[in-house]
Amino acid sequence: MKIAIYPGSFDPITKGHLDILKNASEIFDKVIIAVARNGEKKGFLTVDERVKLIKESVKDFDNVEVDSFEGLTIEYAKQHGAEVLIRGLRAVSDFEYEMQLSQTNSALCSDIKTVFLTTKPKYNFISSSTIKEILNNGGDISKFVPECVFKYLTQNK
Numbered sequence: 001m002k003i004a005i006y007p008g009s010f011d012p013i014t015k016g017h018l019d020i021l022k023n024a025s026e027i028f029d030k031v032i033i034a035v036a037r038n039g040e041k042k043g044f045l046t047v048d049e050r051v052k053l054i055k056e057s058v059k060d061f062d063n064v065e066v067d068s069f070e071g072l073t074i075e076y077a078k079q080h081g082a083e084v085l086i087r088g089l090r091a092v093s094d095f096e097y098e099m100q101l102s103q104t105n106s107a108l109c110s111d112i113k114t115v116f117l118t119t120k121p122k123y124n125f126i127s128s129s130t131i132k133e134i135l136n137n138g139g140d141i142s143k144f145v146p147e148c149v150f151k152y153l154t155q156n157k
């Protein structure tokens with residue numbers, strides 16, 4: 001059974017993330033979306049809120065699980081029997097950071113490979129930060145996030 005971990009901050013999950021996840025779920029037997037608890041970024045949503053919204057967003061995928069983790073991603077992957085980390089690539093600007101991350105992970109554990117997937121072009125420009133900025137300035141984020149995230153953010157943030 002090929003298990004892949006899709007790690008990230010998902011603050012919040014977007015339609016771009018879901019597009020990557022859909023592709024990953026068609027390639028791997030099981031995909032675990034893992035929300036990093038100790039990321040460097042200041043949280044907008046709590047990790048528990050993110051996990052809840054991701055669970056709601058992925059409820060139609062039968063081979064996807066949602067979890068959170070602390071510590072190194074590769075340790076989490078090993079504990080869950082995963083050999084692959086999924087990362088999304090949107091634009092050339094993602095490349096340098098993603099290359100560094102994947103090579104660091106590979107230096108820490110050569111058994112675990114990173115697989116990069118791309119989103120549909122219409123999601124290429126989305127990021128969680130731009131969604132937060134649009135929301136904070138009263139703009140419409142409904143095109144960019146799953147419906148449950150739209151409802152939650154417009155009612156609670």
Ligand code: COA
Nearest residue numbers: 007008009010014016017036071072073088126127128129
């Ligand atoms: N659609 C929309 N947005 C996307 C996207 C997609 N398909 N793919 C990436 N993004 C955006 C995210 O929204 C996020 O935007 P933001 O910067 O505005 O918040 C940005 O791209 C990158 O976020 P994400 O993919 O969530 O990665 P991250 O950099 O926040 O998290 C971890 C990286 C958590 C995977 C990494 O830090 C990690 O593994 N941490 C654990 C410790 C560890 O093992 N470190 C590595 C060895 S030192």
